[in-house]
Amino acid sequence: MKLSAGQAVDVLRAAGEPSRLRILALLAREELAVLELCRVLDQSQPRVSRHLKLLAEAGLVERFPDGAWVFYRLRGAGQAGEVVADLLDRIDPADPVLVRDAERLTAVRAERADAASEYFARNAARWDEIRSLYVSEKDVETAILKAAGQGPFRRLVDLGTGAGRMLTLLGPHADQALGLDLSQQMLNIARNQVAEAGLEGCELRHGDIFGTRLPDASADLVVVHQVLHYLADPAAAVKEAARLVAPGGKLLIVDFAPHNLEFLREQHQHRRLGFSDAEMARWLADNTLVHVHVEALPPPAKAA
Ligand SMILES: C[S@@+](CC[C@H](N)C(=O)[O-])C[C@H]1O[C@@H](n2cnc3c(N)ncnc32)[C@H](O)[C@@H]1O
Numbered sequence: 001m002k003l004s005a006g007q008a009v010d011v012l013r014a015a016g017e018p019s020r021l022r023i024l025a026l027l028a029r030e031e032l033a034v035l036e037l038c039r040v041l042d043q044s045q046p047r048v049s050r051h052l053k054l055l056a057e058a059g060l061v062e063r064f065p066d067g068a069w070v071f072y073r074l075r076g077a078g079q080a081g082e083v084v085a086d087l088l089d090r091i092d093p094a095d096p097v098l099v100r101d102a103e104r105l106t107a108v109r110a111e112r113a114d115a116a117s118e119y120f121a122r123n124a125a126r127w128d129e130i131r132s133l134y135v136s137e138k139d140v141e142t143a144i145l146k147a148a149g150q151g152p153f154r155r156l157v158d159l160g161t162g163a164g165r166m167l168t169l170l171g172p173h174a175d176q177a178l179g180l181d182l183s184q185q186m187l188n189i190a191r192n193q194v195a196e197a198g199l200e201g202c203e204l205r206h207g208d209i210f211g212t213r214l215p216d217a218s219a220d221l222v223v224v225h226q227v228l229h230y231l232a233d234p235a236a237a238v239k240e241a242a243r244l245v246a247p248g249g250k251l252l253i254v255d256f257a258p259h260n261l262e263f264l265r266e267q268h269q270h271r272r273l274g275f276s277d278a279e280m281a282r283w284l285a286d287n288t289l290v291h292v293h294v295e296a297l298p299p300p301a302k303a304a
Contacts, residue, residue, distance in 0.1 A: 164190030
């Protein structure tokens with residue numbers, strides 16, 4: 001539906017201010033927490049929050065709380081979203097203010113990536129123990145085997161394979177398996193694990209979930225197990241994972257439901273405190289994945 005003249009004025013007013021335009025340009029790159037926006041813009045939280053409130057009221061950005069943090073992303077769809085996309089598209093990418101913001105955002109991202117990679121390098125050897133702190137591993141793995149089905153799979157791709165547990169669990173049902181991870185330390189452990197399990201057709205490769213460089217529709221089982229909550233742009237990771245799924249194949253995503261264990265951000269580098277079914281369903285629908293099956297597993301009694 002077209003915008004009314006009044007709505008068009010609201011959209012233009014909201015976008016028509018230097019800081020708010022910068023915020024829109026930043027959110028077009030990735031969803032961001034308020035404090036991250038403050039750092040990039042070099043403005044106080046009350047000031048940035050005021051801008052964000054106006055942008056949200058005009059329907060240009062969407063606010064979503066995540067534990068004690070609040071994230072924002074562009075609303076994207078609809079006439080207002082198209083006006084913003086068109087506007088941003090018409091701005092010179094070499095504009096010095098936007099270039100400086102992009103550089104600061106790169107620095108924020110690099111800090112996050114360094115902290116995460118340092119965390120995974122430090123904890124690679126203890127990963128199986130850390131993983132089982134949250135939910136009963138046995139229950140998760142039973143549910144994974146049930147959801148994946150017996151196969152046999154022609155090609156299994158495990159994105160963010162870590163110490164390779166999904167490969168040793170599902171690899172025996174696959175002719176070929178590939179585990180991809182950003183951390184060399186994790187990959188080293190995974191290599192030992194798959195060798196110990198005697199999985200000959202299993203390859204481990206250094207790579208990024210956001211750009212796997214794997215061919216379209218090349219796997220009949222793609223797994224993303226306990227990875228999305230570390231990522232700056234989980235929607236983009238789901239998109240890349242979905243791209244790899246062959247017709248009739250499956251994408252298996254395992255992650256936390258929304259929770260409030262804020263210490264996981266500080267101590268374990270989580271970025272998002274879980275995902276709602278609705279958010280996940282939207283990402284799957286955006287990538288035309290159908291026949292969605294959701295299974296929720298309760299936390300262990302002590303963590304509830
Ligand atoms: C919590 S571990 C999960 C590992 C494994 N899937 C499991 O369940 O045991 C998350 C893994 O994602 C990897 N990772 C994080 N960001 C990544 C990225 N952008 N691309 C590929 N792997 C990534 C980390 O290095 C880490 O090994």
